[in-house]
Amino acid sequence: MALSTHTTASGFLLPSIHSAPPFFTQQPNASTQSIVGEQWIRLILAYARHRNLFTLRIEDAETTGGDWDEILRNERIHRRLLPSHLSFLFSEMVSKNIAVYEPPKQTRSVLLYWRLPEEWAEVLHGWAISTAQLNTILTFYEITDPPIESPLTGIPVTILRRAITVLNKTGRAQIIGVADGEGVRFFAGT
Template sequence: MATTTTSPPPQPQSSSPSSPSFPFPREYFFPAFFTRQTNITIHHAQLTKWSALILAYARHHRLFRITISAAAESDLFYNRGIDRRLSPPDIREVLDFMRKDGRAEFLRPGESNGAADASSSAAAAGGDVVFLYWRKPEEWAALVEAFVEETAQKGSVLTVYELTEGENTRGTEFHGMDNQVLMKALNILVKRGKAQIFGSEDSLGVKFF
């Protein structure tokens, strides 16, 4: 978040071959955007803009989770054109800001089963893997429920694999999504009495009501 009103330098093409088409916002080309601002109001605006950028980037590339240590070197957090990067502690602070808004969820250190860390202090201090909710689990649940309704599959049993990789879901937003994020959405439907999950971890089935 820049503290001056000077024009940003020319916007170079991203050096990452995986994301040349992502339209970075103008703030991304200000060096001050990568430096933690000391003014509380400006810093809050900075966190808000970083949150919006991360979610837009994740949606564009269909990223459902990031590993902080690896992401720190990505073009999302490292603008090589102006040689500025967001430090890992600052990345963690932005992600914890997103967590409080329901847009990110930390995994506990060493945990891989999708259980999230509900503690603010633990989430801020530990965990390298973070779910990114450019759609919240409730929103994914609504999309899955709408798909089941539109395709007349109430009462049917679908596997998790069919939902994420099956031919019938091609063209839907949840095709190819992270299985753990999908499970969070499905569990919301279970709690609402709209679905039942059964089977082993490797071959989970879902019956919709």
């Protein structure tokens, strides 16, 4: 089978490397594995962004029928990413600060930063301005589950909190305690 790109059912374009059987195997040569690892990481982050996915678990490589099947498996060449290889990729992503183990103190699940907290901070602040939410106290729920879908719909509170922390440091947001949890007030900033 020749290497070729493939469009998944969700509309994601898989790179041609995804049709190469060795891509699904952890490579014994460190420099080869480094290249393969970088390609996997780019693929995982691009797919997560495409599908608006934030969490990847070892179980996603162990079982079928999940959100990640389109990239963790290639039925056309009868290959799948093994959990041990995915675990290795987790450690690489965490070491590069493009993922964090979530919940902390375990290594079977990561929260993916397909946008860094600093980038989410800009998206969040831009959303607050475009929806006329400056100087208004909003709950985290109102941001993550707005009545009209936004780029922040479904964002995990962990990432939201980190983005707000970035905005807080630049004087563009303030975390406020509200009756049913936490809220945030946005400012125009400088």
